[in-house]
Amino acid sequence: xxxxxxxxxxxxxxxxxxxxxxxxxxxxxxxxxxxxxxxxxxxxxxxxxxxxxxxxxxxxxxxxxxxxxxxxxxxxxxxxxxxxxxxxxxxxxxxxxxxxxxxxxxxxxxxxxxxxxxxxxxxxxxxxxxxxxxxxxxxxxxxxxxxxxxxxxxxxxxxxxxxxxxxxxxxxxxxxxxxxxxxxxxxxxxxxxxxxxxxxxxxxxxxxxxxxxxxxxxxxxxxxxxxxxxxxxxxxxxxxxxxxxxxxxxxxxxxxxxxxxxxxxxxxxxxxxxxxxxxxxxxxxxxxxxxxxxxxxxxxxxxxxxxxxxxxxxxxxxxxxxxxxxxxxxxxxxxxxxxxxxxxxxxxxxxxxxxxxxxxxxxxxxxxxxxxxxxxxxxxxxxxxxxxxxxxxxxxxxxxxxxxxxxxxxxxxxxxxxxxxxxxxxxxxxxxxxxxxxxxxxxxxxxxxxxxxxxxxxxxxxxxxxxxxxxxxxxxxxxxxxxxxxxxxxxxxxxxxxxxxxxxxxxxxxxxxxxxxxxxxxxxxxxxxxxxxxxxxxxxxxxxxxxxxxxxxxxxxxxxxxxxxxxxxxxxxxxxxxxxxxxxxxxxxxxxxxxxxxxxxxxxxxxxxxxxxxxxxxxxxxxxxxxxxxxxxxxxxxxxxxxxxxxxxxxxxxxxxxxxxxxxxxxxxxxxxxxxxxxxxxxxxxxxxxxxxxxxxxxxxxxxxxxxxxxxxxxxxxxxxxxxxxxxxxxxxxxxxxxxxxxxxxxxxxxxxxxxxxxxxxxxxxxxxxxxxxxxxxxxxxxxxxxxxxxxxxxx
Amino acid sequence: xxxxxxxxxxxxxxxxxxxxxxxxxxxxxxxxxxxxxxxxxxxxxxxxxxxxxxxxxxxxxxxxxxxxxxxxxxxxxxxxxxxxxxxxxxxxxxxxxxxxxxxxxxxxxxxxxxxxxxxxxxxxxxxxxxxxxxxxxxxxxxxxxxxxxxxxxxxxxxxxxxxxxxxxxxxxxxxxxxxxxxxxxxx
Numbered sequence: 001x002x003x004x005x006x007x008x009x010x011x012x013x014x015x016x017x018x019x020x021x022x023x024x025x026x027x028x029x030x031x032x033x034x035x036x037x038x039x040x041x042x043x044x045x046x047x048x049x050x051x052x053x054x055x056x057x058x059x060x061x062x063x064x065x066x067x068x069x070x071x072x073x074x075x076x077x078x079x080x081x082x083x084x085x086x087x088x089x090x091x092x093x094x095x096x097x098x099x100x101x102x103x104x105x106x107x108x109x110x111x112x113x114x115x116x117x118x119x120x121x122x123x124x125x126x127x128x129x130x131x132x133x134x135x136x137x138x139x140x141x142x143x144x145x146x147x148x149x150x151x152x153x154x155x156x157x158x159x160x161x162x163x164x165x166x167x168x169x170x171x172x173x174x175x176x177x178x179x180x181x182x183x184x185x186x187x188x189x190x191x192x193x194x195x196x197x198x199x200x201x202x203x204x205x206x207x208x209x210x211x212x213x214x215x216x217x218x219x220x221x222x223x224x225x226x227x228x229x230x231x232x233x234x235x236x237x238x239x240x241x242x243x244x245x246x247x248x249x250x251x252x253x254x255x256x257x258x259x260x261x262x263x264x265x266x267x268x269x270x271x272x273x274x275x276x277x278x279x280x281x282x283x284x285x286x287x288x289x290x291x292x293x294x295x296x297x298x299x300x301x302x303x304x305x306x307x308x309x310x311x312x313x314x315x316x317x318x319x320x321x322x323x324x325x326x327x328x329x330x331x332x333x334x335x336x337x338x339x340x341x342x343x344x345x346x347x348x349x350x351x352x353x354x355x356x357x358x359x360x361x362x363x364x365x366x367x368x369x370x371x372x373x374x375x376x377x378x379x380x381x382x383x384x385x386x387x388x389x390x391x392x393x394x395x396x397x398x399x400x401x402x403x404x405x406x407x408x409x410x411x412x413x414x415x416x417x418x419x420x421x422x423x424x425x426x427x428x429x430x431x432x433x434x435x436x437x438x439x440x441x442x443x444x445x446x447x448x449x450x451x452x453x454x455x456x457x458x459x460x461x462x463x464x465x466x467x468x469x470x471x472x473x474x475x476x477x478x479x480x481x482x483x484x485x486x487x488x489x490x491x492x493x494x495x496x497x498x499x500x501x502x503x504x505x506x507x508x509x510x511x512x513x514x515x516x517x518x519x520x521x522x523x524x525x526x527x528x529x530x531x532x533x534x535x536x537x538x539x540x541x542x543x544x545x546x547x548x549x550x551x552x553x554x555x556x557x558x559x560x561x562x563x564x565x566x567x568x569x570x571x572x573x574x575x576x577x578x579x580x581x582x583x584x585x586x587x588x589x590x591x592x593x594x595x596x597x598x599x600x601x602x603x604x605x606x607x608x609x610x611x612x613x614x615x616x617x618x619x620x621x622x623x624x625x626x627x628x629x630x631x632x633x634x635x636x637x638x639x640x641x642x643x644x645x646x647x648x649x650x651x652x653x654x655x656x657x658x659x660x661x662x663x664x665x666x667x668x669x670x671x672x673x674x675x676x677x678x679x680x681x682x683x684x685x686x687x688x689x690x691x692x693x694x695x696x697x698x699x700x701x702x703x704x705x706x707x708x709x710x711x712x713x714x715x716x717x718x719x720x721x722x723x724x725x726x727x728x729x730x731x732x733x734x735x736x737x738x739x740x741x742x743x744x745x746x747x748x749x750x751x752x753x754x755x756x757x758x759x760x761x762x763x764x765x766x767x768x769x770x771x772x773x774x775x776x777x778x779x780x781x782x783x784x785x786x787x788x789x790x791x792x793x794x795x796x
Numbered sequence: 797x798x799x800x801x802x803x804x805x806x807x808x809x810x811x812x813x814x815x816x817x818x819x820x821x822x823x824x825x826x827x828x829x830x831x832x833x834x835x836x837x838x839x840x841x842x843x844x845x846x847x848x849x850x851x852x853x854x855x856x857x858x859x860x861x862x863x864x865x866x867x868x869x870x871x872x873x874x875x876x877x878x879x880x881x882x883x884x885x886x887x888x889x890x891x892x893x894x895x896x897x898x899x900x901x902x903x904x905x906x907x908x909x910x911x912x913x914x915x916x917x918x919x920x921x922x923x924x925x926x927x928x929x930x931x932x933x934x935x936x937x938x939x940x941x942x943x944x945x946x947x948x949x950x951x952x953x954x955x956x957x958x959x960x961x962x963x964x965x966x967x968x969x970x971x972x973x974x975x976x977x978x979x980x981x982x983x
Contacts, residue, residue: 323969326971326972327950327951327970327971327972327975328972328975330972330975331971334969343954343969393951393952393971394830395830395895395896395899395902395951395973396830396892396895397829398829398830440823442823442824442825442826444826445826445827445828445830446829446830447826447828447855448823448826451823452823487822487823489825489826491854491855491857491858492854493854493857493859494857494858497857497858509822512825513825513827513885514853514854514885515825517822517823517825563856564856571856620858620860621852621860621861622856622861623832623833623834623850623861623974623976624832624972624973624974625972625975627856721908721944721946721948721975721977722906722908722946722948722965723908724908724910724944
């Protein structure tokens, strides 16, 4: 026995003797799981201020004798639980029932990432490291790492995710539990998110995540901040990157402080500055980006209750390729026929018109409480304010005035109750209500693109998850009510031309010169449902099958569009009679994994009735010249596709990866392909890692994108008066296939308790000239050329 | 349960909020500030005046422009031409030609014909000595015939590109603000 131990016992002995006459009480109890009250064995119970230990038996029972009267401090710890601390005054023999928390939720988050827990949805998760490497990129570019997810772009800064062939309003983006409301209907409207605020991002394909919405015909993107750890820590992270293409600079820094008591406060700030990007041969004039954002998060987290306040602010000023701004069809023909943009200037960081300037603010408050043996109740309020300015090339006094000034404000309240006392039979019910107001400022001096409207949403849902030995079943039902009340001016000529004087005459409330003020009001009732099953055949093989029924009401752009769209050089017309679209989607997956090989094969079949799309029909002439008119219409559509992900570990140093996806989209009424379907894509990479060399990792990646051979023919003939000729305007043909090579290298090391990692990568190593079918600027310019990037990550 | 009550109250207050903002709070109409509804070309030779007029009062609405030509041209004759752009959705009509003059460096008119029905020459210039094209001379063809005359206004053209100063639109680039065609007769 060592000296100190002897001393310790001596002290203890003295202590006990002093209070000897009062130390004859017993303290018994039982330790149980908070959720289902099952007994917890082998938990350590420690009476701290009297230095007594014991462990619980198989029934969770423990017992102390000879406990002294007075204040008692007890700590209960267990390998898979939070340590619990209790304080009470003991003046008689006492029995206590102590409930402790298994880390069920934490375990769930961890295991989803390693894909070993059974899921009934086709879900893919990007971990923090995958997001950090693209800290200077957009959400759309980050998500492209997932097989089956691609993007539709307007240049390199406006990137919208496509999930299994569908984008914009058909996908739903959740940011820290809040459904992003940022005018997602337009192809040029990129999601306003700073990816650095994400700890993980998951994509759920299809409408099987009903708790987020019943209209996610494409899928759901879930952006979650890093988990809060209830420990006394202060940590931070800074990522700095610089790229040669666009001469971009990006920095973001975060600080996280949390306390063992459960309180936490986090902050993050990001700054990105891009100049004009360049293709292998020329500069893309006016394609800069200036982005600033910050996020604040604070709250209290314990097992039984907690709250969180979250605020994020992001502002993006994005230049639009100058040569893509067109006056009329003749300009479009000139631009398409020119092998390179008609305006090329030297590199600059300046962002001139045409440009976008969008600010998005998100405020959220959430409160939760757990009820013993029942479950967890969440109550949330969130408010979003999206303010979008778009600047065109204008003249005179209007030169610096925006052409579009839209402000979209959304309030949502929601509550849900998760009944998880039996972890194998989880039931969740939820209810939500939202109010949204859109205000288009009339001071722009340009007729409103999207009208004034008030919108009310109400939703109620229930979902259940049932786990049996190797089988997991899930099901859900949801009902949504949407009410939209808008006020919109139509030219009388347009109103009559669309036939609204027959069908919607009752909407007119006022005449104003050559315009009608109308008050269209719509109600939509939507039912959605999901069902899924996954079955683990054995340790290596798992299969999954699910079905989703989703309904999406038309968005404001599909209903109300009415005017000239400059970058597309076309007149776009919505239709007030458009009905909600309904999707039936069946998904099936097969997963195989052993020590060396991991793969997921996903197939889907999505049948959409009343699919809303836009197509050309006719030509209109104005003093600017002639324009094709594109009308929103409905058809029946079918999308089928396959997504494959494979990873093979050759040995502890070398690994091979493959991501492949292929999709077919068809318009069943017109018996022709759907527009904007992602072409065949396969990404193969070989990675080398050596832990001994400062954890050196090098990945060589080959990206092949095929030519989309299935597309609708929307070409038209136009008379060009200046040349007195009629020409075919080819807006349909797709670019040829391309192949890109990329390499990325990284080392990481620790110095003075700080983790550093240094990355160096090259994209498009061969400086290949290519055009991407899903980039709207493909008519005017090539895509990006070779890009060198260095990145430094510091974690402290 | 308490929180359900809170939820209900919150939901009801949202509805009330929504209905409040509805009452007779009509948005203001927007009269397009830059829309050019009217192009008027006045061609004079001594006491003879021919006016070419194209008017489209619903801007990018569905109605086609109303085009009129007041008379025929005399073969071989030269006319002094002046262009005028108006926004007639405002009252009184706004003269857009003035804005073009103020930003002369960023604007240029081009004239094109079919059947070689006429030739054009610029009579004005911007501060760099390049043409604007609000004022010009038009010479009718030596032989009688029919043809089309198109007036094009380009915003932010490249006036230094090859041929642009001489009125060739091919390399002008920029964005088209006006493109109007008239059927004319030379007799």
